[in-house]
Amino acid sequence: MSSTLLPKPQMRGLLGKRLRVHIVGALIASLGSAILYKYGVAEPRKRAYADFYKNSDAMKDFEAMREAGVFESVQPKNS
Amino acid sequence: MLASRAFNLIGKRAISTSIGLRGHGVAKVEDFSLPSYIDRRDIPLPQLEYVRNLSAEQKALKEKEKASWSALSIDEKVGLYRIKFCETFAEMNRGSNEWKTVIGGALFFFGLTAFIVIWQRLYVYGPVPHTFSEEWVAMQTKRMLDMRVNPIEGFSAKWDYDKNEWKK
Numbered sequence: 001m002s003s004t005l006l007p008k009p010q011m012r013g014l015l016g017k018r019l020r021v022h023i024v025g026a027l028i029a030s031l032g033s034a035i036l037y038k039y040g041v042a043e044p045r046k047r048a049y050a051d052f053y054k055n056s057d058a059m060k061d062f063e064a065m066r067e068a069g070v071f072e073s074v075q076p077k078n079s
Numbered sequence: 080m081l082a083s084r085a086f087n088l089i090g091k092r093a094i095s096t097s098i099g100l101r102g103h104g105v106a107k108v109e110d111f112s113l114p115s116y117i118d119r120r121d122i123p124l125p126q127l128e129y130v131r132n133l134s135a136e137q138k139a140l141k142e143k144e145k146a147s148w149s150a151l152s153i154d155e156k157v158g159l160y161r162i163k164f165c166e167t168f169a170e171m172n173r174g175s176n177e178w179k180t181v182i183g184g185a186l187f188f189f190g191l192t193a194f195i196v197i198w199q200r201l202y203v204y205g206p207v208p209h210t211f212s213e214e215w216v217a218m219q220t221k222r223m224l225d226m227r228v229n230p231i232e233g234f235s236a237k238w239d240y241d242k243n244e245w246k247k
Binding site: 003045048049052061064065068069070 | 153222225226227230231232236240
């Protein structure tokens with residue numbers, strides 16, 4: 001056994017300290033992941049859809065698909 | 080109380096039934112309902128003292144303990160501690176190299192399984208369906224593009240319909 005005294009360890013407030021640390025951490029983690037998702041996934045997706053529908057012509061796509069022969073209700077125009 | 084009894088069931092055999100640990104006394108299987116000694120972090124004060132049968136000098140030490148404790152020397156205090164407890168917290172919490180064995184064993188069996196899987200692929204599985212052939216997959220891809228599968232963010236979004244090629 002050594003004769004030098006160890007410093008007295010922290011005896012009180014352990015749970016309070018742990019709660020404070022973890023509540024702050026939980027707030028940061030959850031807000032962070034929400035913000036990352038919003039600006040990493042949700043906003044680009046909304047922009048992609050908006051851009052697609054800005055310049056989309058449904059009838060043109062339909063005619064293209066008809067020519068390719070994927071429909072059963074309409075046949076390509078030349079056949 | 081019940082929880083510590085349950086814990087005692089797990090560690091009991093190793094701690095209390097070997098002659099070697101005791102140093103003296105007959106090794107007999109004890110009734111599990113009797114109080115027992117165990118070194119556990121969450122049971123800091125076990126139900127018994129560690130040493131059951133005190134030697135003569137240990138008995139003398141115990142007598143000295145009844146007087147003022149400041150009269151005890153450091154070594155006597157350690158002696159009293161060792162009567163009461165088997166391992167210190169530092170000793171009972173010591174790490175070991177077991178993790179290396181565990182990881183090594185797990186990875187070894189992982190690799191062994193790889194051999195089994197390869198053998199299985201060669202000798203057990205039959206041929207792959209014809210729909211996986213290059214030509215079929217090409218026809219399938221063309222049909223998916225014709226149908227405009229996922230034109231906004233997915234499959235057909237990566238195809239350039241004007242130049243008839245994949246987008247760069």
